[in-house]
Amino acid sequence: MRTITTLSAVAILGFLMLGSCKRQDAPIPKIKPSDGNKLTLDGGPGGSYAENAVYVDLSTDKQSSVKRSSWNLGFHCGAEFSVILNSSMDMSAMVTNSTDIKSVNKTNFDVEQLKLDIKPEKLKIYDDTLGRLNHNVIAEIKANANDNKVYVVNSPTPKGDDEFWKVRIVRSGTNAYTLEYAKLEDQQIKSLSIxxxxxxxxxxxSFASGPVNVEPKKEEWDFVWTRSIYFTSMAGTPVPYSFSDLIFTNHLYKVTSEQIIFLDKDGKSNGKPTYAEFDESKLSLVTFKPNRNVIGANWRSAFSPGAYKDRYYVIKDNLGNIYKLKFIAMGAGGDGGKRGYPELEYKLVKAY
Incomplete structure (x- = not known):
């Protein structure tokens, strides 16, 4: 009788363990992505100088607005020790020859070098407009602290006034940065660990308030609408220029996109599917690109017609959901919108 009881207990325990394993091994259920929606982005007051950048996640119909002036430097969380400037506030920077932050001031650094001017040689004082981390003004932070120089940065205020700071950044172990910073003429140096x-x-x-929240988690946004230092052509040569209404995709976390123009210059069909016609059967026509500025400034004109009606975009998010996206209005060229509050529409083409 005792033997039967023991065997039964073993059998029950094994059954429970097997059930537990099955529960643990069960696949995580998919979260159904949004079928599509219409959004009016909350750029806030300011018109073409709207105060907010707006992050958008298509699969959840979410937008997240943050003041462009709320931050100064961004510290990359990937394998590289890379640092970005706040290009949405036209921040510029130049390296010095010194590793002693206290020694750098206006007597040995000409701040005129950091002021915005529409000249080709000025592009080098701004971060890479293509978003390539290894082409930014602040070089990758080296493991040897003595290899990391002081930089002088111009961080214009929301009113457009130039404000000059000095910064020095070193690595702190294998997973952190140490930032030293101060106004250019100050001798009292602040320090932060990131x-x-x-x-x-x-x-x-933020130089003013320390750590701040800006971007959502990398899995939770597809593109950002913002103002930024960018480039335009002057006599065939690229020069820096501050653009409003730019769209940058989350290229650092697997978001890809493509532009489809379906009308020719005369407003007639060029044979490509319209927004309404584009569905899963047309995906073979798309070559998804990893560039962050496939949309960029290509979706609109600050003059007529405002938001272009001859094109739309196809976006694949980090999970593999594919959406088609068109812009309805931006508040320029008589398109019926309000500047700083662009309107867009998107539709799910294929779920992951």
């Missing part, structure tokens, strides 16, 4: 967090592309700091 630890990488895998869930984000960057961690951000």
């Amino acid at each position: 630890t990488k967090e895998e869930a984000f592309n960057f961690k951000f700091i």
